[in-house]
Amino acid sequence: MNTLPTSPSSTPLERGSASFSPIVAGTPYSGHLHTLGSDVKLAVRNLTMRYANGHTALNGLNLAVRAGEMVVVLGSNGSGKSTMMKCIVGLNRPTAGSVEIAGRDLATLSGPALRRARLPLALISQHANLVKRRSVLANVCCGTLGRYRTLGTALGMLPRAEFDHALGYLDEVGLLHLATQRAGTLSGGQAQRVAVARALAQHPHVLLADEPVASLDPEAADEVMRLLRRLASEDGLAVVCVLHQPDLASRYADRLVGLRRGVLAFDRPAAQVSHEDIARLYAGLDA
Amino acid sequence: MSKVFAVEASAVSKLSPRRRTLCTVGGVIVLLALFVQAWIVVQARPQDLITGAHGMADIISRAMPPAFDQFVPNLRPVLETIDLAIFGTVFGILLAFPLAILAAANVTPARPLYYAARALIGVTRAVPDLVWALLFVTAVGLGPFPGALALAVHSVGMLGRLFAEVIEDMDMGPVEALTLTGAGRLQVLSHAVVPGVLPSLLGIGLFRFDENLRSSLVLGFVGAGGIGFQLLTAMNLFQYQTVSFLLIITFALVACAERGSAYLRSVVM
Numbered sequence: 001m002n003t004l005p006t007s008p009s010s011t012p013l014e015r016g017s018a019s020f021s022p023i024v025a026g027t028p029y030s031g032h033l034h035t036l037g038s039d040v041k042l043a044v045r046n047l048t049m050r051y052a053n054g055h056t057a058l059n060g061l062n063l064a065v066r067a068g069e070m071v072v073v074l075g076s077n078g079s080g081k082s083t084m085m086k087c088i089v090g091l092n093r094p095t096a097g098s099v100e101i102a103g104r105d106l107a108t109l110s111g112p113a114l115r116r117a118r119l120p121l122a123l124i125s126q127h128a129n130l131v132k133r134r135s136v137l138a139n140v141c142c143g144t145l146g147r148y149r150t151l152g153t154a155l156g157m158l159p160r161a162e163f164d165h166a167l168g169y170l171d172e173v174g175l176l177h178l179a180t181q182r183a184g185t186l187s188g189g190q191a192q193r194v195a196v197a198r199a200l201a202q203h204p205h206v207l208l209a210d211e212p213v214a215s216l217d218p219e220a221a222d223e224v225m226r227l228l229r230r231l232a233s234e235d236g237l238a239v240v241c242v243l244h245q246p247d248l249a250s251r252y253a254d255r256l257v258g259l260r261r262g263v264l265a266f267d268r269p270a271a272q273v274s275h276e277d278i279a280r281l282y283a284g285l286d287a
Numbered sequence: 288m289s290k291v292f293a294v295e296a297s298a299v300s301k302l303s304p305r306r307r308t309l310c311t312v313g314g315v316i317v318l319l320a321l322f323v324q325a326w327i328v329v330q331a332r333p334q335d336l337i338t339g340a341h342g343m344a345d346i347i348s349r350a351m352p353p354a355f356d357q358f359v360p361n362l363r364p365v366l367e368t369i370d371l372a373i374f375g376t377v378f379g380i381l382l383a384f385p386l387a388i389l390a391a392a393n394v395t396p397a398r399p400l401y402y403a404a405r406a407l408i409g410v411t412r413a414v415p416d417l418v419w420a421l422l423f424v425t426a427v428g429l430g431p432f433p434g435a436l437a438l439a440v441h442s443v444g445m446l447g448r449l450f451a452e453v454i455e456d457m458d459m460g461p462v463e464a465l466t467l468t469g470a471g472r473l474q475v476l477s478h479a480v481v482p483g484v485l486p487s488l489l490g491i492g493l494f495r496f497d498e499n500l501r502s503s504l505v506l507g508f509v510g511a512g513g514i515g516f517q518l519l520t521a522m523n524l525f526q527y528q529t530v531s532f533l534l535i536i537t538f539a540l541v542a543c544a545e546r547g548s549a550y551l552r553s554v555v556m
């Protein structure tokens with residue numbers, strides 16, 4: 001489960017592409033991706049996304065995230081962060097490159113095969129996207145639907161154990177006392193934590209968070225970031241988080257990844273990224 | 288908001304004052320011309336209202352007092368009228384919902400199904416319920432059943448269109464979130480789409496019941512049962528006191544349905 005076997009026919013890397021380069025020299029992952037340890041949960045190789053209008057949103061991006069690691073992606077608007085997330089979850093089909101999770105390349109899949117391969121991957125968006133008229137518990141249980149694709153679950157029936165697990169996830173995010181409350185009555189921070197619990201109900205290996213604190217006040221943002229940090233450190237999830245708050249990023253991330261115009265600007269341990277690096281990253285758009 | 292107004296104002300001010308006046312005058316002339324042609328085509332004769340007033344007064348005097356003793360004999364037609372509306376609304380909702388799923392651009396499973404559903408909704412909506420009733424009377428004979436079928440078919444069109452619009456306007460966030468968890472189409476439908484739109488659909492359904500009750504009164508005029516049929520019979524037999532009684536019943540029914548559906552809508556919305 002932890003190994004990341006490569007599929008020879010599917011990626012430029014395995015086809016022997018001479019243009020493939022290490023992620024970034026001097027990073028914790030210097031060297032070719034296929035030499036990475038077995039605890040790599042997400043490997044993005046040479047990811048390129050070119051839109052029909054000719055705009056290149058991502059250009060040869062490489063990224064590997066290990067179990068228990070929290071990576072924060074920084075970059076100004078239009079740097080390709082959201083495109084990267086969409087490519088990883090399979091909402092966008094990249095022009096080139098691969099996205100490997102649990103040994104399967106999502107970039108080559110579609111339809112039911114993509115749905116199945118995506119199961120170890122959970123996404124939290126800027127908005128919690130809860131079903132507001134349903135209870136908090138029912139929303140968390142929705143995370144299990146991908147594992148029980150039966151008519152019964154479509155009618156609202158789930159194994160008893162899943163309800164118990166869902167309550168456990170709510171306890172983990174500190175909202176067990178709100179299990180029976182309507183999701184529409186929650187505050188932004190609470191709703192986002194329920195979204196995290198729903199993601200946990202998926203039993204993911206990789207947790208993606210696309211600007212999860214963008215619409216939250218500082219206190220709620222801190223709470224959500226603490227939770228993501230804990231899920232990485234204690235539960236061993238590989239967490240990739242897109243943020244626009246460099247201070248939060250420096251405080252909670254193991255590694256910081258900087259994107260500038262679809263290209264990796266840096267990928268280093270958070271302690272090695274200075275304020276100046278970040279300032280240069282954001283100024284780069286104007287340069 | 289003020290920015291929007293500013294943009295609108297600047298767009299308007301691109302026209303010179305002279306051209307703006309010409310546009311306004313031209314618009315008024317077109318509207319007047321439309322109204323005049325409508326006046327001519329409908330052969331409007333307001334004076335006839337005055338000369339015919341005594342005839343109206345005569346009928347009203349003959350309709351008084353209302354024949355309240357007709358209450359018991361008309362209980363069944365009243366029940367028929369209500370049941371026509373119930374049947375038409377329930378079947379309308381049951382058939383319109385799946386059709387609306389197919390006809391909503393954001394959740395339809397396939398483009399050809401979308402066009403087919405839209406076409407079906409268009410046809411059932413375009414043909415008035417009275418015409419559907421005439422067709423069904425020809426097919427299944429006189430009585431309340433053809434009326435109920437007419438209301439159901441017409442409701443499918445009306446509700447299908449409104450349901451589809453509600454679904455198209457819904458927040459797609461939960462749908463996307465559930466899709467990304469690996470949930471199937473049916474699961475997404477039942478866990479995200481239905482809970483998201485259900486209150487609006489129930490509200491529209493209740494409003495449709497109210498509409499169907501009014502329509503069922505008229506459908507009786509073409510032999511589809513209910514109070515309408517009794518009303519037509521009483522008028523043909525010059526039983527104006529019965530007519531006035533049935534009109535009172537009609538008013539009471541419509542008022543009750545209006546209040547009832549408004550209350551239920553306020554509960555479910």
